[in-house]
Amino acid sequence: MKRLPTLLAFASASFATSQVAAQQAPDLTRLLDASGVSGRVAEISWSASGEMFDPAQTIVSGARSRHITSYGVDSRWQPGDQTDYSWSLNIHYPFPSLYTYDESMDGTGGGTIDGSDGFRPSAQGALPAARVGARAKFLVMTMPALLLAASSGANAIPGQPNSFRFDALGAEWRIHVANGRLTRLSTTENDPLFGTVESTIHYSDWRDVDGIAVPAKLDYRVDGQLIQQEQRESIELTLAARGRGFDLSPNLNDHDFARGWNMAHWFLRRIALGGPADTDQSYPVEFLEVGQGVHQVLGSSHHTLVIETDNGLIIVDAPLYPSRSVAILEALDERWPNRPVHHVILTHHHYDHSGGATAYAAEGIPLIVHSTNAGFFASLLANQGLDAAPITGVGARLALSVDGVELELHDIPTSHVAGMLMVYLPEQRLVFNSDLYSPGRETQNQLWASELQQAVRFLDLDIDVHVGAHGRGPGTAGELSQVVAGN
Numbered sequence: 213m214k215r216l217p218t219l220l221a222f223a224s225a226s227f228a229t230s231q232v233a234a235q236q237a238p239d240l241t242r243l244l245d246a247s248g249v250s251g252r253v254a255e256i257s258w259s260a261s262g263e264m265f266d267p268a269q270t271i272v273s274g275a276r277s278r279h280i281t282s283y284g285v286d287s288r289w290q291p292g293d294q295t296d297y298s299w300s301l302n303i304h305y306p307f308p309s310l311y312t313y314d315e316s317m318d319g320t321g322g323g324t325i326d327g328s329d330g331f332r333p334s335a336q337g338a339l340p341a342a343r344v345g346a347r348a349k350f351l352v353m354t355m356p357a358l359l360l361a362a363s364s365g366a367n368a369i370p371g372q373p374n375s376f377r378f379d380a381l382g383a384e385w386r387i388h389v390a391n392g393r394l395t396r397l398s399t400t401e402n403d404p405l406f407g408t409v410e411s412t413i414h415y416s417d418w419r420d421v422d423g424i425a426v427p428a429k430l431d432y433r434v435d436g437q438l439i440q441q442e443q444r445e446s447i448e449l450t451l452a453a454r455g456r457g458f459d460l461s462p463n464l465n466d467h468d469f470a471r472g473w474n475m476a477h478w479f480l481r482r483i484a485l486g487g488p489a490d491t492d493q494s495y496p497v498e499f500l501e502v503g504q505g506v507h508q509v510l511g512s513s514h515h516t517l518v519i520e521t522d523n524g525l526i527i528v529d530a531p532l533y534p535s536r537s538v539a540i541l542e543a544l545d546e547r548w549p550n551r552p553v554h555h556v557i558l559t560h561h562h563y564d565h566s567g568g569a570t571a572y573a574a575e576g577i578p579l580i581v582h583s584t585n586a587g588f589f590a591s592l593l594a595n596q597g598l599d600a601a602p603i604t605g606v607g608a609r610l611a612l613s614v615d616g617v618e619l620e621l622h623d624i625p626t627s628h629v630a631g632m633l634m635v636y637l638p639e640q641r642l643v644f645n646s647d648l649y650s651p652g653r654e655t656q657n658q659l660w661a662s663e664l665q666q667a668v669r670f671l672d673l674d675i676d677v678h679v680g681a682h683g684r685g686p687g688t689a690g691e692l693s694q695v696v697a698g699n
Contacts, residue, residue: 254452257288260444264484267437273561273588277438281484303486321463330486340490345472346479404533404567407596494535497543502686503640521615524554530568537568559646561585573601584631626663641676650680651687661695
């Protein structure tokens with residue numbers, strides 16, 4: 213099997229200005245050979261600093277990307293063989309913390325990780341295939357010379373001066389050149405919440421490194437929203453008479469690698485949040501009864517709540533991605549046949565709790581969201597052809613009576629997000645929240661927990677049981693007070 217190279221962040225920049233002006237497709241072989249990059253790099257090392265952003269973890273839905281992480285990285289790459297990274301991840305949101313770890317990719321689609329990369333226990337040893345795929349996607353986008361070399365030729369894009377399209381590695385890519393240099397590269401990827409998105413790398417701050425033009429600054433955007441900015445402080449090249457070739461095809465046939473490749477921006481954002489989600493969490497689906505007819509749905513890092521009614525079910529939250537929601541619907545149908553889902557309540561707009569909403573909307577199941585987020589969800593569903601799904605917006609409070617079950621939805625003011633709903637079952641004195649307090653989880657946010665406690669006191673709710681979208685099992689008001697006190 214041919215070996216997957218772990219790919220450096222730099223780009224070939226040798227398009228002839230006369231060819232661009234004439235809007236002729238570049239002669240890729242000649243241009244790449246002239247660049248001195250095609251097949252001559254034996255080893256590259258670089259140091260960089262950067263910032264990560266997330267467009268779906270904002271305080272207000274639809275706002276500009278939220279700054280979540282600063283990082284430093286030292287890297288060494290041998291094309292077609294080995295890449296080593298030493299990361300220092302300074303996370304600002306959701307839990308301020310510093311993580312340091314090393315990653316290695318061995319050139320075969322696998323690799324290893326050593327050190328802590330998030331607030332959950334980190335898997336040591338094998339690097340998950342999805343993460344390898346996501347890293348490879350980002351790196352190949354920052355070195356378009358390799359992509360161009362794998363293509364059969366580029367064609368001018370009508371109506372877009374100095375822009376060309378080509379096919380490589382099973383995807384379509386678009387490049388733009390100006391003043392004889394590559395300025396950006398784009399392709400499409402999947403996003404659980406937004407559907408098909410455009411992923412783009414912009415290149416600037418070009419420098420001469422051993423006669424090769426290298427961009428020292430990268431700007432990574434998804435549908436125009438900022439995801440990552442990286443500045444390289446140093447780049448060193450070791451050139452050889454001839455380098456190694458590469459072929460990603462065998463790795464793209466692997467399900468997990470392909471997941472990382474096709475949703476690279478999503479996996480990289482999860483790492484930057486300090487909560488990597490490298491393995492497929494669609495299955496298993498496990499039910500833990502936390503009240504009479506009330507079940508916490510476990511089996512992933514993010515949980516759903518299921519409430520039984522006389523003739524159906526109510527779901528709270530749709531975490532991660534549509535395949536998780538499909539798995540839950542299958543499990544519900546097996547456990548409660550002939551009991552349809554009446555409503556899906558989304559506590560807030562963050563994708564790790566709403567990324568699976570489209571699977572329910574596709575079944576015509578009504579969504580209930582905070583009124584602050586109603587337009588946001590209506591727009592994203594309409595963009596995916598699901599505008600027929602009913603959406604109800606909730607203000608400060610909504611009382612529901614569904615098949616003999618009484619429940620209340622309350623707005624919870626919190627610094628975590630605008631438009632947060634809490635679900636309260638007065639008959640059982642049970643409340644469900646997302647993120648603010650997670651019974652059974654070691655990591656807690658003291659501020660968010662205190663905001664939940666203050667809201668409960670202001671609303672004068674009688675509560676015996678707290679259940680969270682994280683952690684496991686129920687908690688008590690006394691345990692919440694201990695978290696607020698920092699114990």
